[in-house]
Amino acid sequence: MNSIESVSRFQMSRRGFLGALGAAAVIPLLAACSPGGVAGGGGGAGGGGGAGTIKFWDMPWGQANYSRAGKDLIASYKPAAGLGAASYQSIQWNNYYQTFSSAIASNTGPAVSSGSGFQAFQFAEAGKIAYADRVVDALKKSGSYDDFLPGVFDALRTSQGQVAIPWQMDLRVLWYRKSLLEKAGVDVPTDWASFLSAGKALKKIGVVGFATGAGSGFNLGGHAIVSMMINNGGGMFDTEGNPDLVTDRNIETLEFFNEMVSEGIIDPAAVSYTSENLLTQWKDRKAGMGINTPGWNASVGDTENDVLVGEPLVSPNGTKGSLYYVNNLMMYTASPNQEASEAFLEWYVDNMKTYWQQKVITAIPVRRSIADLPEFQENAQNVKIVDVWQPISQTYSARSTSSFGALAAVDGGQGMQTFSQTVLAGKSNPKQTLTTFQAAIESLMKKKS
Structure with missing residues (x-):
């Protein structure tokens, strides 16, 4: 991935599902669905026995070997008795909107996926997202929840529930x-x-x-x-x-x-x-x-430690702050078994550190334990972004206590x-x-x- 492609990918990865106005024509495919999704992460279409495979769709978030690392990670998943295994499929950014929307409309899409920053909000309004409240409860029970950086769950919380689970960030x-x-x-x-x-x-x-x-x-x-x-x-x-x-x-x-x-x-x-x-x-x-964006020094090709991250500016009113996007993992109602989707997602966020350990991704992680990895600590600029910028950053909704789907159309x-x-x-x-x-x-x- 060359530096210009890196800039473009940051642009696409954090854009909302309705970023391109031409994509709005695809929305009627989902219009017949009841709004609001399944509150509390309830079961979805086809939710019966646990034998069905949990399909995980993932975007190419890093270098050429990122998808290979993802496939290897999913292959290592060992579900509990009675729950289905998981499969991995890489979805390219080109025409990704059409790929997701047509598959989800026909109930042939994934059970869990990564995707664009506002994707979960858009499909939630079409009734196609299974809310992740039970996954949040499980993370709290295991102690993993406290490892996430402040505010990242809030960025994905709506009036209906937790629309998705955070996994990495794109900050300004x-x-x-x-x-x-x-x-x-x-x-x-x-x-x-x-x-x-x-x-x-x-x-x-x-x-x-x-x-x-x-x-x-x-x-x-x-x-x-x-x-x-x-x-x-x-x-x-x-x-x-x-x-x-x-x-x-x-x-x-x-x-x-x-x-x-x-x-x-x-x-x-x-x-x-x-x-x-x-x-x-x-x-x-x-x-x-x-x-x-994070990683701008690498995009510029700086080898002299000359392009550096500054401090958040203090405004004339004594405040600090900046904009950020929380990229996330979402579950869909068309899962062979919702309990299996939730178990897989909880396992995934507890094992995703491998991407940073293998250095196949440059995004900023949402978990302190990943930011503390020696492989991540080698990059002083990224460390500063986590330590200094993330705590003062806010989403588009900023002063609001929850996010909403219209932010996608606003952004793009x-x-x-x-x-x-x-x-x-x-x-x-x-x-x-x-x-x-x-x-x-x-x-x-x-x-x-």
Whole structure:
């Protein structure tokens, strides 16, 4: 997997099931299903004897040998008496939406799977997800639950129950190139004021201070803006899960972006930059700082320990925060035996450490014991992400106590694209821009209700 493919995979892996608007046409396949799924992880279609094989579908989350490691792991599964064995199938990202939706609609899909970040929410609303509350109870009883990092279960909890089980994370963190900050004569920023000063100093030496992009099919810029909104104590939704963007904290954040654009800290071309443009900018040492994904130093090809993870910035209001996605494992109602699905999933999350031990995956784990493995501890930047960034990160729902399926459409919708491009252009009225974006989100949520 080359570095550009790595960037693209991060984009696809955390996008919601409705990220591509064209995929909405497939939804009617599931429309006849009753909403809400099976609360509490109850049995699903075909749930009879335990002899049926638990089909586990997995995405290629890492290097070429990741799927081989997954297949070997599943082959080692020894179910309890009366419960079925498990099989492994790798599902490619290309056309994955169609693959899942058509198979699930015909009850020929998996019993358990990994998948895109919002996938479980979408299928839960179609009545196709078996909620994982009993798996959570089992993890608590065994003591494994306490090994998970804070907040990761909350990110997957809905009003109906635990929609999925966390297994790894995709965070938005601040990266900087040490040599360029030294050349500009500034320290690594710790708050908004010092970030602005560092950006101005980098501009004087011909370097972009805040490297990002919001071109077609690529919206890291949107993630960066939302990250800074959360960092400032704002966000996109209120405590009840209603869109709530037109707030003083969010307006203050967009004013900060306006200032960065006016000072030349954000590249004017960022509104159209793709992942390839951004990667080239960093490789050519024309980017000094930016919010990006874990493993960005590897994507850039840094071999000099020069591209490093910074500290979470302190906002003008004294707050810290950032955006993250919790990738997860979900169960489906079309299982040969729900008890077998639950037993397999509990076993899987207690044995998934092998991916990090074999170094076939670069994602950030959700379990402290995996983060403490010597193989993971070798990567100082990933360790810092776990120790410093994960505790202060929040999902899109931020101030809300639960997540919901509409976040998928928000993440990949045109409203987010328009919003980020407007902000990065630096010529918008913050209040009006937020009002327009909120209206777009409200419209999406109304369509999905």
